[in-house]
Structure formats: C-alpha cells, structure tokens
Amino acid sequence: MDKYTMYGKLTALPGKREELSTLLLEASRCLRHVDGCELYIINESVEDPDVIWITEMWRDTEAHAESLHNTEVLAIIQRARPLIATIEPIRLRPLGGIGL
C-alpha cells in the first residue's frame, strides 16, 4: 500500500476557529471531485478551543501533490491565511485497518 496520510494541525487566531472551519469545509467541497482524495475531514479539538485538525488520506503522494495546485482550493487558502496562527503537518504512512 502506498497511500499517503497527513494530519494538519491548524491553530486559529483567538476566536477565529469557527470562521476558519467554515472555509475549510468549503475547501473540502472543492476536493470532492478531485481524483485520489479518499479522506479530507475537518475536526475541531475537544480540548483546545483554537485548534482544528484535518485528516487527509490520498491514493498516493502524487495525488496529494497535484491537489496543491487546485486553483479553487488555493483561493480559499488565501482567504483562510489571515485567520491562522500556525500550521503543523504530520506525515504518515497508513498500514491498514478499517476505512482504507
């Protein structure tokens, strides 16, 4: 299996998480028809009121790399950027389990 998973931890500026998650949900709708996107789930942290985690899984690293050029998503990221304090990506190799 050469699928590619990424968790993206986004810390919003104080009070901006809801606005940010709305934009990310909009981005996920643009990715719905993108080839190779298997998971793109927007989650909010239960413990930290400023934090969002995105669960991404792609058919392979190439599908993920290609998605970074999606112009609709790029436009949304431009709008989201002023709401974000920090971004921390965690790169993973899925081995198996339920939901692959």
Add this chain to the structure above:
Amino acid sequence: MDKYTMYGKLTALPGKREELSTLLLEASRCLRHVDGCELYIINESVEDPDVIWITEMWRDTEAHAESLHNTEVLAIIQRARPLIATIEPIRLRPLGGIGL
C-alpha cells in the same frame, strides 16, 4: 453530527514499532464487526521511527466507550503494553468533509 474522532499517538520503545503495529493491525481486525466503528487506521510516522498514529472515528462517543470493553481487543492491548513508551490521545469532533 455527533460522531467522535480520536487520534492516538503511540510511541514504541526503540526498535519495537513494527511489532507494535502488527498487534494493532490484529486489533483492527477484531473491531471490523464492532457496531459504530467507522475508521480505525494504523499509520506509521514518516518522520519519527518510533511513532504510530491511530486514526479512529466512531458513530458516537457511546460506541467508542463500548468498544473499550471488547475482550479480544483488551487481550491484544495487554500484549502490546510492554512495547509502548507513551500514549497521547487527541479528542476531536468531526465537522464534515470527505469520508464521513
């Protein structure tokens, strides 16, 4: 939506990650028929050679709580415990996206 997501970060003792991931894949096979388990993916970190992240998503917190009593899974956790240095859970509320 009241689904429940958890990322579990497991740091294996040095050199024990592969043995640990084999046990976790075995646990995931026990969960395949458990009601309400929607994602249970075992991932290894690309950057850290000792780290495994489990992506879990459950229909609701009750389904997750009930799964903690699964005797087959508990038996596997007993075998896995000596391989684990630390466990850090991250509790999340999924809001939407692809793969829900």
